[in-house]
Amino acid sequence: METNNKGDSSLRELSESAADEGQLLRSLYAIRQRSCSDFAAYASSAEFNLGMKWSKVHGSLNGKVEHMKIQPGIGIGGMVLRHGTVFAVDEKRNAAMLRECPVMLAEKLISAIGVPVSSAGYTHSMNGILLLGRRSNPLFTEEEIQGLSSFLAEKGDNR
Secondary structure, eight states, X not given: OOOSHHHHHHXXXXXXXXXXXXXXXXXXXXXHHHTTOSEEEEEEEOGGGSOEEEEEEESOSSSOGGGOEEOTTSHHHHXXXXXXXXXXXXXXXXXXXXXXXXXXXXXXXXXXXXXXXXXXXXXXXXXXXXXXXXXXXXXXXXXXXXXXXXXXXXXHHTO
């Protein structure tokens, strides 16, 4: 995944302006395009701190994902929420998740990565979850996954 200055601003806007819905959707679109993904979603805290849910989605086939809540350990978002680390799913990595993850099933994804997004000023506090998915090849490479997770970690440290 490309992490140029334009990418820097899109991810920064994603984590810093989650309250601005229009900006959040534009950031998701930009990240989705740069990563050659078919689907992008951002999860944030649900109202009254009852957990997290997919608050913004771009590239959805049917709109079901926006109604899904994230439960720790269930699906790709739940694994990111539980462990606080990047989680990848495809036929070679965590293949069972292809048949079990509600988002993967609803969106017919064959490859996805979930990445924790840090809160502003707090590198060990999760503000949200970024999910990128592809419905066809190529699968996400280790280099793309490492590049995205490194970039988000750097961004969190440099605030």
